[in-house]
Amino acid sequence: MRAVIMGPPGAGKGTQAKRLAEAFGMTHLSSGDILRAEKASGSDLGRKLKEYMDAGALVPDDVVVAIMAEAIAREAAGGLLLDGFPRTVAQAKTLDEQLAKLGKPLEMVLVIDVADSLIVERITGRRSCPKCKRPYHVKYLRPKNDNRCDDDATELEQRSDDNEATVSKRLAAYHAQTAPVIEYYTRAGKTPVVKVDGGGSPDEVTAGLRRVLERA
Numbered sequence: 001m002r003a004v005i006m007g008p009p010g011a012g013k014g015t016q017a018k019r020l021a022e023a024f025g026m027t028h029l030s031s032g033d034i035l036r037a038e039k040a041s042g043s044d045l046g047r048k049l050k051e052y053m054d055a056g057a058l059v060p061d062d063v064v065v066a067i068m069a070e071a072i073a074r075e076a077a078g079g080l081l082l083d084g085f086p087r088t089v090a091q092a093k094t095l096d097e098q099l100a101k102l103g104k105p106l107e108m109v110l111v112i113d114v115a116d117s118l119i120v121e122r123i124t125g126r127r128s129c130p131k132c133k134r135p136y137h138v139k140y141l142r143p144k145n146d147n148r149c150d151d152d153a154t155e156l157e158q159r160s161d162d163n164e165a166t167v168s169k170r171l172a173a174y175h176a177q178t179a180p181v182i183e184y185y186t187r188a189g190k191t192p193v194v195k196v197d198g199g200g201s202p203d204e205v206t207a208g209l210r211r212v213l214e215r216a
């Protein structure tokens with residue numbers, strides 16, 4: 001299965017993508033994770049990325065497309081779950097072209113639906129393990145020991161863009177630039193677009209998504 005998982009910031013895309021990829025044997029490719037790794041490397045490109053990401057703005061299409069195309073080419077033959085990409089209609093068109101050339105078209109677009117009113121609390125409470133990337137939330141997905149990863153006891157971190165000031169910008173970018181991608185796939189009619197309620201607990205959302213993929 002080659003699928004895209006979409007939804008507003010804080011919808012739980014990363015958490016859910018990790019779980020689904022494991023359960024359904026897909027490679028999880030997160031554009032945010034790939035861009036954060038480049039940012040952390042301190043390269044010239046990384047410094048440029050930081051400006052956009054810390055401001056809650058989208059990274060320019062050509063930069064993201066170049067980075068993602070390489071990873072997608074490597075992984076498209078097997079199961080693939082794209083998380084955070086495509087985030088603009090231009091990115092979606094480029095992805096379609098690349099996958100068509102590879103003869104491996106997209107088979108499903110999953111959309112996690114969450115009301116804007118829930119987003120701020122979800123995002124500002126997010127934490128993750130810098131070592132194994134396991135996601136947590138101070139209220140909804142708590143670690144067993146205070147602020148330490150259940151798997152490797154590493155101290156949890158908060159992303160630099162997970163603050164209230166940046167959230168509203170990321171949400172605005174989502175409505176202006178990413179929501180039209182859902183419309184694009186719906187109109188094109190080639191790939192089923194399935195919306196899942198993302199308002200429940202992480203386990204409830206996983207159950208909803210699993211039902212969709214099991215039926216596919």
Ligand code: AMP
Nearest residue numbers: 031032052053057058059064084085087
């Ligand atoms: P995420 O981890 O998906 O929330 O992404 C974090 C940040 O990385 C976003 O706020 C953007 O600045 C950048 N980013 C991730 N994916 C993309 C993309 N497909 N296009 C543009 N910017 C992106």
